[in-house]
Amino acid sequence: MLRLGQRHRLMIYSVTDFYEKIYMLTPVHIITSFSNCLDPVKIAADLIRCPSVTPEEGGAIDLLQSLLEPMEFICHRLHFEEYGTHKIENLYARKGNTAPHFCFAGHIDVVPVGDLSSWTVKPFDGIIAKDQLWGRGAADMKGAIGAFVAAVDRYLAYYGGKRGSISLLISGDEECQAINGTAKVINWMKNNGEIPDMCILGEPTNHTIMGDMIKIGRRGSFTGRLTLHGIQGHVAYPHLTSNPVHQLIRLFTPFINNNLDRGTVNFPPTTLSITTIDVGNVANNVIPAKAQATFNVRFNDSYSSESLNLMFRKFFDKQDMSYTLKTECSRESFLTEPGALSELISDSIFVITGRRPELSTTGGTSDASFIKRLCPVVEFGLVGQTMHKVDEHVSVADIYTLQDIYFTVLKCTLG
Known part of the structure; x- marks a missing residue:
């Protein structure tokens, strides 16, 4: 048996023992059929039909609330905004008020579709074709939300939710500024005593096949906006000028050629990438007075x-130059x-898929x-x-597999 929790010593039932006793380890898919339970693929498709491009909610939170309240979840619709940012609607829902408290987290907002003419399916139709669910957000991450909502419904139908608590944290700005979503919901939860014992975030973590990777950490994201101030002049007389473009190239060459470190025990190296250089110079015979560069650092725990x-x-x-730097x-x-x-999630994945996932910290932020x-x-x-591509899609079978894994985690956590 496993024990978990900073605030409570929580007993987590053995995943293997659970399935040996109840299902005798039926190979690969272990899908419990309940005629009145929610279908994760239908939920995901309905969510895709909500055009929730950040900062729009698009009806997605309305949909989730309509599914959760019949399960006796108490739903809190949380709106946050700051000056100069979009107003964002989020959802926090909880059933039960005792430990252990298990939380599923995710975001309903999606990235823009880009060039609509490049899509072979309409991005917000949520259609199923060729055993795939198609549409913006199918992989990132409305498919996972459908899976954990359906897993919760199945768990409650089978076990009645007699032990512990289940909550859902659904944000609306993960794909954009990440200011008025999860960050502020977390503060609200802390202030209201809503502290989970553990959480699964349903980001698309698998690389090529279900069960090949989970993320136990992520690098941070740091952005710098650097402006170098030079001396404008004629290109034929460079000695009378100070060229800020040349200074930019000199400054960033060491960072471009080398990582900032060699990585740590659990993380890959810290990297710097220049994302844009802007001069605003339309003349080919004038050295500009200033040059601007934006750079992003993906940093590990160093x-x-x-x-x-x-x-x-x-x-x-330390450089011989005049500069201004804004960072975020x-x-x-x-x-x-x-x-x-x-270990609990890895064991659950193994029972359902027969695979042991890699524990990774690669990829973007979350x-x-x-x-x-x-x-x-x-x-x-x-x-x-x-994810984020034209014709975004995900396997229907994978959504059911994910539901099975989430259900297993719930059973072995809450019993």
């Missing part, structure tokens, strides 16, 4: 946003140490960095091959 800010400012101060950090790095939660402030969190969702 750094924090504060230490990176200090490091770059010290470096730029969308998310800090985080790590949930391998242990009871990752809202798990905020959730980690409250409780241990691990990310596991669908295959991410098509």
Whole structure:
């Protein structure tokens, strides 16, 4: 048996024992059929039909509330905004008020569709064809939301929810500013005593096949906007000028040629990428007065946003140049140490798929960095091959598999 929790010593039932006794380890898919239970694929398709491109809710939270309230969840629709940002609608729903408290987290917002004429299916139709569910958000991450809502419904139908609590944290700005979504919901939860013991975030973590990877951590994201101030002049007389473009190239060459470190035990190296250089110069015979560059650093647990800010400012101060630097950090790095939660999810994946997932910290950022402030969190969702792409789609079978895994986790956590 596994034990988990900073606030409670929580007994988690053995995954293997559960299925040996109840299902005798039926190979691969173990799908319990309940005629009156929710279908995860239908939920996902209905969510896709809600055009929830950040910051729009598109009816997705209305839909989820309509599904959760009949299960006796208490739903809180949380609106947050700041000056200069979009107003975002989020959802926090909970059933039960005792420990252990298990939380599923996700986001209903999706990225824009881009060139609509490039799509072979309409991005918000949520159609099923060739055993795939098609549409914007199918992989990232409305398919996973459908899977965990249906898994909760099945769990309650089978076991009645007699032990512990289940909550859902659904944000609306993960794909954009990440200011008025999970970050503020987490503060609201903390202030209202809504502290889960553990959480699964349903981001699309698998690389090529269900069960090949879970995320136990993520690198942070730090952005710098650097402006170099030079001296404008004629290109034929460079000695009378100070070329800020040349200075930019010189400054960033070491960072481009080398990573900032060699990586750590659980993380890959910290990397810097220049995302844009802007000069605004339309003349080919004039050296410009200033040049601007935006760069992004994906950093491991060797750094924090504060230490990176200090490091770059010290470096730029040593250069013979005039500069201004604006910085921001969308998310800090985080790590949930391998242990009871990752073992529980890995065991559940193995029972359903026969695979042992890699524990990874690769990829982009996620809202798990905020959730980690409250409780241990691990990310596991669908295959991410098509996320953010034209004709985004996900296997229907994979959605059912994910439901099975989530159901197993619930059973072995809440029993």
